[in-house]
Amino acid sequence: MSQQMTCKAEISRQLADAVWEVRLQLPQPVEFKAGQYMMAVMGERDKRPFSIASCPSKGSEWLLHVGATPDNTYAMEVLDKIRADGELEVDGPDGIAFYRQDSDKPAVIIAGGTGFSYAYSILQQHLRATPERPLTLYWGAKSLADLYLHDELEQLAKQYEHFDYHPVVEDAAGDWPYSIGLVHQAVMARQQDLQDCEVYMAGRFEMVRVIRDDFVAQGVPLENLYGDALSFI
Numbered sequence: 001m002s003q004q005m006t007c008k009a010e011i012s013r014q015l016a017d018a019v020w021e022v023r024l025q026l027p028q029p030v031e032f033k034a035g036q037y038m039m040a041v042m043g044e045r046d047k048r049p050f051s052i053a054s055c056p057s058k059g060s061e062w063l064l065h066v067g068a069t070p071d072n073t074y075a076m077e078v079l080d081k082i083r084a085d086g087e088l089e090v091d092g093p094d095g096i097a098f099y100r101q102d103s104d105k106p107a108v109i110i111a112g113g114t115g116f117s118y119a120y121s122i123l124q125q126h127l128r129a130t131p132e133r134p135l136t137l138y139w140g141a142k143s144l145a146d147l148y149l150h151d152e153l154e155q156l157a158k159q160y161e162h163f164d165y166h167p168v169v170e171d172a173a174g175d176w177p178y179s180i181g182l183v184h185q186a187v188m189a190r191q192q193d194l195q196d197c198e199v200y201m202a203g204r205f206e207m208v209r210v211i212r213d214d215f216v217a218q219g220v221p222l223e224n225l226y227g228d229a230l231s232f233i
Contacts, residue, residue: 002094003030004041007062009088011079015065016148019114020079021053022064024088029059034099034125035118035200037228038062038092040078047091048078051202053117055124062090067114097200097226099125105198105224106134108191110183110211112203113141120149122200127160136164136191140183140203143171166190184211188218195219201227209233 008025015021034056039047053063068075082088099107099122107126111119116139126135141147147167157165168183169176179186184207191197194215201208208229216222 002092004089004091005030006087006089009082009086011082012063016146018069019065019067019146019148022050022066022079022082022088024062024064024090026060026062030093032056032062032093034101034121035226036093036095036098036121037118038064038090038094040081041089041091042077042081048074049094050078051115051118051121052093053120055121055128057125057128065114065117065120095228096231097202097228098122099200100198100226101125101130103198104133105196106193107136107200108187108194108197109135109137109200110187110203111137111139111201112183112207113146115202115204115207116149118202119200123156123163127156127163131160132162134162134164136166138166138168138183138187140168140186140207141170143169144173144176183207184214187211188214195221195224197224199225201225201229203229205229205233 005027010023011020012023013021037049037051039049041047050064053065066075068079109119109122119137153165157163166178168179168186172180201211208227
């Protein structure tokens with residue numbers, strides 16, 4: 001159930017060159033499902049969506065991963081407001097592309113850039129509640145420097161037998177053991193069982209549109225694709 005509330009807010013750390021972690025202290029615990037988002041309320045008719053990166057078990061604290069370059073005023077203004085006010089009006093949770101943890105289908109998550117915040121919430125809930133269910137995370141970015149939790153994810157993949165992490169970069173230097181190119185093409189090349197999987201997606205609308213079109217053409221049922229962007233494309 002979405003609700004509007006004022007939260008204490010701080011930029012808790014810089015995750016990458018243009019990505020910051022925002023920590024929100026809610027006035028009271030609010031339940032949400034892994035993969036849902038919230039709105040930063042900047043004005044009566046100005047609400048800006050950000051995925052909640054936290055595991056739902058966290059209670060009254062929500063974490064966001066905010067990607068903001070100087071030319072991206074949409075996100076930068078939210079960070080500036082947090083720096084100036086120490087609080088943020090939010091509206092949430094919302095979104096229908098949350099993790100279906102009762103399903104027995106193998107899960108595939110595809111994240112582009114800071115769409116990883118959506119993926120990270122689902123991954124944490126998955127490892128906490130259903131670690132025996134096969135899950136593969138594909139994270140696409142321009143370079144290794146943009147994969148800001150790469151080392152942690154590699155460790156989790158070693159720790160959990162049924163979790164497979166496969167990052168994909170457009171530009172690789174040196175001995176890169178993973179895929180190079182576009183993330184959804186790496187998925188189609190590696191996943192022979194896509195038709196039997198639930199696919200969760202977050203990233204730019206153009207990326208989600210291409211994934212939907214190419215996967216459906218490969219025989220993946222549309223009802224097995226989850227991404228809030230699908231409601232807008």
